Amino acid sequence: xxxxxxxxxxxxxxxxxxxxxxxxxxxxxxxxxxxxxxxxxxxxxxxxxxxxxxxxxxxxxxxxxxxxxxxxxxxxxxxxxxxxxxxxxxxxxxxxxxxxxxxxxxxxxxxxxxxxxxxxxxxxxxxxxxxxxxxxxxxxxxxxxxxxxxxxxxxxxxxxxxxxxxxxxxxxxxxxxxxxxxxxxxxxxxxxxxxxxxxxxxxxxxxxxxxxxxxxxxxxxxxxxxxxxxxxxxxxxxxxxxxxxxxxxxxxxxxxxxxxxxxxxxxxxxxxxxxxxxxxxxxxxxxxxxxxxxxxxxxxxxxxxxxxxxxxxxxxxxxxxxxxxxxxxxxxxxxxxxxxxxxxxxxxxxxxxxxxxxxxxxxxxxx
Amino acid sequence: xxxxxxxxxxxxxxxxxxxxxxxxxxxxxxxxxxxxxxxxxxxxxxxxxxxxxxxxxxxxxxxxxxxxxxxxxxxxxxxxxxxxxxxxxxxxxxxxxxxxxxxxxxxxxxxxxxxxxxxxxxxxxxxxxxxxxxxxxxxxxxxxxxxxxxxxxxxxxxxxxxxxxxxxxxxxxxxxxxxxxxxxxxxxxxxxxxxxxxxxxxxxxxxxxxxxxxxxxxxxxxxxxxxxxxxxxxxxxxxxxxxxxxxxxxxxxxxxxxxxxxxxxxxxxxxxxxxxxxxxxxxxxxxxxxxxxxxxxxxxxxxxxxxxxxxxxx
Numbered sequence: 039x040x041x042x043x044x045x046x047x048x049x050x051x052x053x054x055x056x057x058x059x060x061x062x063x064x065x066x067x068x069x070x071x072x073x074x075x076x077x078x079x080x081x082x083x084x085x086x087x088x089x090x091x092x093x094x095x096x097x098x099x100x101x102x103x104x105x106x107x108x109x110x111x112x113x114x115x116x117x118x119x120x121x122x123x124x125x126x127x128x129x130x131x132x133x134x135x136x137x138x139x140x141x142x143x144x145x146x147x148x149x150x151x152x153x154x155x156x157x158x159x160x161x162x163x164x165x166x167x168x169x170x171x172x173x174x175x176x177x178x179x180x181x182x183x184x185x186x187x188x189x190x191x192x193x194x195x196x197x198x199x200x201x202x203x204x205x206x207x208x209x210x211x212x213x214x215x216x217x218x219x220x221x222x223x224x225x226x227x228x229x230x231x232x233x234x235x236x237x238x239x240x241x242x243x244x245x246x247x248x249x250x251x252x253x254x255x256x257x258x259x260x261x262x263x264x265x266x267x268x269x270x271x272x273x274x275x276x277x278x279x280x281x282x283x284x285x286x287x288x289x290x291x292x293x294x295x296x297x298x299x300x301x302x303x304x305x306x307x308x309x310x311x312x313x314x315x316x317x318x319x320x321x322x323x324x325x326x327x328x329x330x331x332x333x334x335x336x337x338x339x340x341x342x343x344x345x346x347x348x349x350x351x352x353x354x355x356x357x358x359x360x361x362x363x364x365x366x367x368x369x370x371x372x373x374x375x376x377x378x379x380x381x382x383x384x385x386x387x388x389x390x391x392x393x394x395x396x397x398x399x400x401x402x403x404x405x
Numbered sequence: 406x407x408x409x410x411x412x413x414x415x416x417x418x419x420x421x422x423x424x425x426x427x428x429x430x431x432x433x434x435x436x437x438x439x440x441x442x443x444x445x446x447x448x449x450x451x452x453x454x455x456x457x458x459x460x461x462x463x464x465x466x467x468x469x470x471x472x473x474x475x476x477x478x479x480x481x482x483x484x485x486x487x488x489x490x491x492x493x494x495x496x497x498x499x500x501x502x503x504x505x506x507x508x509x510x511x512x513x514x515x516x517x518x519x520x521x522x523x524x525x526x527x528x529x530x531x532x533x534x535x536x537x538x539x540x541x542x543x544x545x546x547x548x549x550x551x552x553x554x555x556x557x558x559x560x561x562x563x564x565x566x567x568x569x570x571x572x573x574x575x576x577x578x579x580x581x582x583x584x585x586x587x588x589x590x591x592x593x594x595x596x597x598x599x600x601x602x603x604x605x606x607x608x609x610x611x612x613x614x615x616x617x618x619x620x621x622x623x624x625x626x627x628x629x630x631x632x633x634x635x636x637x638x639x640x641x642x643x644x645x646x647x648x649x650x651x652x653x654x655x656x657x658x659x660x661x662x663x664x665x666x667x668x669x670x671x672x673x674x675x676x677x678x679x680x681x682x683x684x685x686x687x688x689x690x691x692x693x694x695x696x697x698x699x700x701x702x703x704x705x706x707x708x709x710x711x712x713x714x715x716x717x718x719x
Contacts, residue, residue, distance in 0.1 A: 097612055118618035130609035134631040134718035143627075144617035199617070 039108050039202040039235050041071040041094065046103035048089050048259075063089040065259040067103070071237065071252075076229045078246030078267075079239045081256035082282070087239045090256075091205050094237060096120050107202055120203075123196030123234075127208040129188045131180040137191050138163060138176040144199040166198045169228060186217040193225070197232065204229070206238035210245060222249050243283050247271065255279050272387070277397035280321045280390055286350070286366070290359040292394070293320040300391070300402075303357035307334045307384060310391065311403030317394040319359070324350070326388025327365035329373050333381035337363060342375045349373060353380055437692045441465070446689030464693035473670060474694065477678040483580065484587060484674070485648035492588040493641055496595035501629060503596070504603045514600065521593035529657015532586045536569035536658075570658060572667045579665060579672055587654050591647070595640045602636035603629070631718050638713040642706055649702050652676035675701075 046067040052059045064086040071077050079087040092098040094105060096117035104113045112120055131140050145159040154162070167173040170190040180188055189209060196204055209225065210218045226249040229236045240246050246253045247267040255262040255270065255278075263275040274280035280288050293302045294317055300310045302320055327335075329351075337353035340362065344350075351365045351373055365382065367373055374380070391400040440446045443458035468474050499517065503510055520528060538556065540549035551557075556566035568574040569582050610632065614624050630637065651674045655663050664671030673681070675698045682691035 095616065097615065117612075117615045122616060124613070124616045126609050126613060128607075128609060130607065130613040132610060132613075132628060132631075134634075143619070147617055147619045147623065149620075195613075195617075 040073045041203060041235060041237070042104075042106040043067050043069045043071075043090075043094075044104045044106070046090065046093060046105065047101050048086070048093060048098065049101040062259045064093070064100075067261055069254060069261070069264060071235060073235055074233045075251040076226065076236045076238070076249060078250035078253040079237060079256065080243055080246040080253050080282070081241065081262075083241055084258070085256040086259040087241075087254075087256050088207055091207055091237060091239045094203065095122055095124050095205050097124075121199075121201055123199065123201035123204045125189075125192045125196050125204075125206045125209050127211060129180070129192040129212075131188055131191055131195070133180050135179075136176065137167075137172060137178050137180075137183075140180070140191055141166060141194050141198050144195060148199070162198055163194075166194045169197070169231065170194045170224070184217075185212050185214075186221055189213065189221055190224070193228065197228070197234070201234060204232075204234045204236040206236065208239055208241070210240070210242070218245070225249060244285055247283065255282060257282075274321075274390060275399055277319055277321065277392040277399075280392070284323060286324050286364045288321045288323055288390075289363045289365070291320040291322070291355065291357045292359055293318050293357065293391070295391075302335060303355060305334050305336055308386060308389070309404075313391065313400055313402045318400060319392040319394055319397065321390040321392065322384055323388040324364050324366040326385045327351075327367060327382040328385065329367060329371055330381055330383040333383035335382045335384060336379045337382065338378065339375035339380045342373065344369070351375060351380065437695055440688050441692035441696050443689055446692070447686045448688050449686050458689075464689045465697070468690050468693045468697065473673065473681075474678060476671070477673045477675050478697075480580075480672055481649055481651060481674045484583060484651050485645055487584055488587040488591060489641060489644040489648055491584070492591040492595060493637065493644060495588065496592050496599055496640070497630070497633075497637070499592070500596050500599035500603055501625065503600055514596075517596050518593045520590055521597070525590065525653045526657045528590060529586065529654060532582065532589075533570065533658045536582050538566075538568065538571050570665055572665060574665050576671060579659075582658060583654065583672065586658060587648075587651065590654065591644060595644070598636050598640055599633065602633050606632045634713070634717040638709070638717045642709045642713075645705050645709060646702055649698060649705070650676050652680070 046064055047062070048064040050061040050063055052061070067086075067090060079090060081087050089098060093100045096112070096115060100113065104111055106112065107120070132143065135143065141163045142159055145154055145162060148154060164173065167176060170193050172187060172190045172194060175183060175187060175191075178187075180191065183191070189212075193206075193209075206225070210221055213221055222245055225236075225238070238246075238250075250267055252265060253267050253270055254264045257278050263270050263279045265273075270279060271283050274283065277290070281290070291302045293300055293307075294315075295301070295310060295313045296315050298309055298311060298313070300307045300313075300318075300320065307320075335355070337355045339351060339353045341352040342349060343352065347369060348366050349369050351367060353363050353365070353375075354361070355363055386404040391402060392398060393400060441464055442460050442462070444461050444463040446458050446464070503513060503517070506513075535554045536556075537553050538549060539551050539553075541547060552560070552566045553569070555569065560566055567578055569578050606629070610628055611624065614628055619628075655672050655674060655677060659665065659672055662669035663673040663677050675694065679691045679694045679698070682688070682694060
């Protein structure tokens, strides 16, 4: 089931009666989510990603725009008629019911043609439990399970009625680091096996990048960029997206273009074709640095962190907008941080230019 | 060992409460038990004087054989068994409804709570006025000044007026008035407890139920009631304990006669009976009746707790 969001907007009226400040949580969101894909809504808190999810679920009403499931306009359809599965951030498992009863609950609500016999329900519940691997926990109460197990029960409860759309709100935020890794793979596997169009919300870019078919990066209610994770990482639309994606984060410098050449501080880094003269903001991915005795970018090394496969060099540069520059370098290359300066040449596809004021991407030709 | 040095301070602070409780609560309880076992004990005869009382179960036997005790017990149990469930269910529905509305919620909550801060006797008198027929009923020359607001309403809708509490009224007409009054009086406290309980339930359970297309009735029975069960258990248990001590409500409507003029004492309750025994200086029997009441409340509460163990989800 594809989901189409057309000019979706949500405005919260101001809480304070005296001021008329409205909060635009989601601003003119247009997107067509392809059938059977896993979509990650990504952004810092307050960017409108959860609001978007809750509008798709119907628990919140949009202030403007339409939502379609397939060809059906569901904008005015109440939640209970949308046929969605929703996994809440805190799971919202019914605490007084066992795992089995929790999973059966949505099935017992089915009426009319969809009404099932007890055996059919039990059969369906068992199948879903097997899918999320909790079939040995069926008699437990939610309070007797770990966060990861509760998470799976919540997914099972959402899946059991075969929803047209599965929505997950920060599904991994309550899990510890190791469980988070494991569970996100699990979500990916379950999504692939069921083929249900899935939208999930997260503020963790790594999480979104690792399992999504497509990510939507949002900021202050506005969609910044939509695309496959690697695409967005390799080709950010603006400084915000470039900064938001990637661990360690991108290094940012203030720079200047003069006569078709890019200067960072005093260093003449490279030729940038087709860019007019002026001030720019420069982003360089940590993996974009190559130690090179004749490299153009001259930094002062501070520290070296060895991480096995790679080493991470911490250095400073007068034009850097952050205190430190972090570059990731293949451990096979020898790096000397004992001297006064370390020189880098830069991989051209790992360096991005942005307008100094509007922070929009400025594209250039590599010569 | 700092704590043990400080202990005398703790005892000092507790002393006033302990002394008062010992004198006015613990000792009377012990004394009640003692009196109950002294045959024919009366406050008019000195204890331990020339006529020491025999120890035995005489008071208990005599109380149990007393027809007034039997009718009081029946009245009390009937009132309890009917009013506690009715008021609890009504309070639950009202609390859920109150919780579902936004405008006027606070105003309505205040209105629903008003009976709680109003004197029981005063409410009883108002109720009595609502059900009272002023004039002479029956006979060839019936003169009715007013039939009371309740009868007026019944007649407005084309019904027959009922003799609720006056001379010649039936037992069940009397009981109906008592039940309405007690339920109405019991609602505010229960609504208060249940609304505060409802507000502490995580809203996400209801959103989850909505996502799963749960019908309203099922949300109430499968989600609200179980999640509210600790509050419901509390309300039911205290309701039964209060119900077995019912007395002022009857006085409020029927006065000290504890029944309509032609049959005083018809609506007497356990507590009423104990007061009657005290008034006639039958302290021994009053104590025995009080112990019966204690026993009944104890058993009912234990049953309640036992049931709630299975049904209450903390």
